[in-house]
Amino acid sequence: MNIQPSLIETLSSLIETPSISSTLTEIDMSNLPVIHKLAGWFENLGFHCDIMPLEEPGKANLIATLGQGSGGLVLAGHTDTVPCDESLWKSSPFQLYEANNRLYGLGTCDMKGFFALIIEAVKEYLATPLTSPLIILATADEESSMNGARALVKAGKPKARFAVIGEPTGMNPVYMHKGIMMERIRIIGQSGHSSNPSLGRNAMETAHKVISEILNYRQELTSRYNNPGFTLPTPTLNLGCIHGGDNPNRICGHCDLDFDVRLMPGMDSQAIRTEISNRLLPIAEKDQVDLSVIELTPSIEPFSGQKESDLVKTCEKLTGYSAKTVAFTTEAPFFSKMGMDTVVLGPGHIEQAHQPDEFLPLDAINPTIKLLKGLIKQYCL
CATH class of the missing domain: 3.30.70.360 (Alpha-Beta Plaits)
Incomplete structure (x- = not known):
C-alpha cells in the first residue's frame, strides 16, 4: 500500500510540477503530469478515477468519484496556472516556500492548494459509507480557453446536484460573477x-x-x-x-x-x-x-446563481460569511449549465492570484479543511 503524502508534501509536489496554460503556444504546457499525480493520490484513497483527454494534445480533465448513486457533491478546481516572470519572484515560483506564515508558490491559492486541502478533508470519511457520491473534478486550461470545462458540458458529466469551485474568494461564498x-x-x-x-x-x-x-x-x-x-x-x-x-x-x-x-x-x-x-x-x-x-x-457568459439556494445558505452557515458577487470569471457558468447548484468558494484572495510571490496563508488551511468536511457531511453522508 502506498503511503499518502502529507498536506505540505502534496502541495509541494503540485507546485513543483509546472502546468502553465496560455494562448501563446510557445509557453503553453501540458497538464497531464498534474492530472496523473492527482489520480494516483485519489486512487490510493479509494476513488474511481476517470481521466478525460481533451481534443488538445497533452490536456485532460480528471473526474475522481468516491461512492455511488445520484446527486452528490462536486469539489472542483483547475490544474493549470497563469504564466509567470521568475525574475520578479523572491524565490522560485516552482518550489513551495514557507515564510511570514504563508506558503509561497505559483498556484498555491490559484488553485493547486485547493486539491491538497481536499485530500486532507476526505481522509476522515474513507471508512464511512456515503449516501451520495463525492466527486473531485480537476480541469484543464481554465486560465486560457476553459476548454476543460467546455468538454465537460459537451460530455454531460459529471452529474451531481451541488458544486463548489475552490477559487480564492477569502472563504466568502460567491453566487454571482461577471x-x-x-x-x-x-x-x-x-x-x-x-x-x-x-x-x-x-x-x-x-x-x-x-x-x-x-x-x-x-x-x-x-x-x-x-x-x-x-x-x-x-x-x-x-x-x-x-x-x-x-x-x-x-x-x-x-x-x-x-x-x-x-x-x-x-x-x-x-x-x-x-x-x-x-x-x-x-x-x-x-x-x-x-x-x-x-x-x-x-x-x-456571466454566472448568476440563486442567493437563497440550499448550497449558498449551507456555505454561509459553515463559513460565517454572507454570499457576495465578484468581477472575476470562473468555470461556474459551465457547472450551472449542467444543472448543478454552484458556489465559488475557496482559501486565499484574488489579489494574490496572477501576481509574483503568490501565496496561501497558513491560517486559511484549517478553516478550509473544516469547511470541506462540513460540505461532505452535509451532502454525501
Whole structure:
C-alpha cells in the first residue's frame, strides 16, 4: 500500500510540477503530469478515477468519484496556472516556500492548494459509507480557453446536484460573477511611402477613430446596465493592447486592437459583438479600409446563481460569511449549465492570484479543511 503524502508534501509536489496554460503556444504546457499525480493520490484513497483527454494534445480533465448513486457533491478546481516572470519572484515560483506564515508558490491559492486541502478533508470519511457520491473534478486550461470545462458540458458529466469551485474568494461564498468576452478589431488598410499619404490608407488613423467610438460605446454600456449586487455595478470595457505598422516612414497598412468586456448577467456576448461591428462599419467605409471584429477566445457568459439556494445558505452557515458577487470569471457558468447548484468558494484572495510571490496563508488551511468536511457531511453522508 502506498503511503499518502502529507498536506505540505502534496502541495509541494503540485507546485513543483509546472502546468502553465496560455494562448501563446510557445509557453503553453501540458497538464497531464498534474492530472496523473492527482489520480494516483485519489486512487490510493479509494476513488474511481476517470481521466478525460481533451481534443488538445497533452490536456485532460480528471473526474475522481468516491461512492455511488445520484446527486452528490462536486469539489472542483483547475490544474493549470497563469504564466509567470521568475525574475520578479523572491524565490522560485516552482518550489513551495514557507515564510511570514504563508506558503509561497505559483498556484498555491490559484488553485493547486485547493486539491491538497481536499485530500486532507476526505481522509476522515474513507471508512464511512456515503449516501451520495463525492466527486473531485480537476480541469484543464481554465486560465486560457476553459476548454476543460467546455468538454465537460459537451460530455454531460459529471452529474451531481451541488458544486463548489475552490477559487480564492477569502472563504466568502460567491453566487454571482461577471462574464468575459475578449475581442480583436482588425483593420487592413494600404501601406505606402509616408511622403505622400494619398498613396495608402492608414490603418492606425482608422484605429484612432475606432478607439473613440469604442469609448463612446463603453459609456453607453454603463448607462444601460446596472446591477447594485456588484461592487462595480456596471460592465467594463478595457482596451488591452494595440499593434500596427512596421516602420515610421511607411503608411500603416495593418492594425489590431484587442479589448475585453466584462459582461453583467443579462448581457449576451454575441449581441455586444454585433453592436460593436455595426458601429464601426461606417468608419471603415468612410476610410476605405477592411475592418473585422474577431473573437479571440469563446466568450464566458456571466454566472448568476440563486442567493437563497440550499448550497449558498449551507456555505454561509459553515463559513460565517454572507454570499457576495465578484468581477472575476470562473468555470461556474459551465457547472450551472449542467444543472448543478454552484458556489465559488475557496482559501486565499484574488489579489494574490496572477501576481509574483503568490501565496496561501497558513491560517486559511484549517478553516478550509473544516469547511470541506462540513460540505461532505452535509451532502454525501
